[in-house]
Amino acid sequence: MTNKDIYILCPPNNATGGPEALHQLGHLLKEMGYKVKMLYSKRKMNPVHPFYQNYDVPYTFKISDSPNNIVVIPESMTNWIARYPLSEKKVWWLSLDFYEVLMNSREAKKNWIRKIVVPYKHTEYRFEKDKTVTHWNQSQRTKEFLLTKDLDNPIEYLCDYVTELFFENLPNLNDFEKENIITYNPKKGLDKIGPIINSLPQYKWVPLQGMTRVEMRDLLRKTKLHVDFGYFPGRDKIPREALVSGCCLLTGRDGTSGFKEDLGIPEQYKLHENEITVENASAKINHIMENFETVRQDFLSFREFVMGEKERMIADIKKIFR
Structure with missing residues (x-):
């Protein structure tokens, strides 16, 4: 059982299948005795959606990068990977399509000046070699996609559940x-x-x-x-x-x-x-x-x-x- 601090990245006050799976993971980790918090991507007064209050997972808005951290990142937010070069990252592929769609959307919003001066920590992830990154597949479809990539760590399976x-x-x-x-x-x-x-x-x-x-x-x-x-x-x-x-x-x-x-x-x-x-x-x-x-x-x-x-x-x- 790892002694590392686990942080689960999630958009605040958002009720869809992905955030529910992330809160389920946080709930189970807490129940099993792990040190875990939700890491909400934006600071809000009430970041926990009413649907997920019963999961009762503590939360934060900011963490320090450290080798003692594990950061779980949904595939829709892989641009956060570069923010934590020292932390262990787990990319949870709860869908396949949102990776490309949201990455392209974020890139389209950058003008030419921002593309030049944007800090490294905001860059997109395109399967660069990185031993601190591990990928989880929720579906066979995603597993077959990930197997086409040259990854540093074995793919691991994790699926959510019906509440x-x-x-x-x-x-x-x-x-x-x-x-x-x-x-x-x-x-x-x-x-x-x-x-x-x-x-x-x-x-x-x-x-x-x-x-x-x-x-x-x-x-x-x-x-x-x-x-x-x-x-x-x-x-x-x-x-x-x-x-x-x-x-x-x-x-x-x-x-x-x-x-x-x-x-x-x-x-x-x-x-x-x-x-x-x-x-x-x-x-x-x-x-x-x-x-x-x-x-x-x-x-x-x-x-x-x-x-x-x-x-x-x-x-x-x-x-x-x-």
């Missing part, structure tokens, strides 16, 4: 009171799912927006099917929450959803781009909804895998911080 809220008073699989409800994320693939919704008015379609986490959990427990034809930048949280809640899934194959290691549902419930048509998707949805009791058996194996994520994360933390 305990979704396990509170969780019914047995046969005891869920399911209704003819289909949920979807309106922020993802709405152009594809909109025409399908219009073609199937016999079902109650509910967008997952404008509700508390408890309301979302209670809705998913009544839902038969969650549809997501959008892009999966990482191992997306909502489909996993839906599985825990006894739902079936129907997805596309963009991003990590195309990898069986990352979304291990049967292949017939993942549609290729040319298969996401009103006729084909409607037929799939009708089959699932009309044969729900039988079809949900197809999802049991991956549901069990998802339900064991927290225990595996604890085991992986022990390996990483040995």
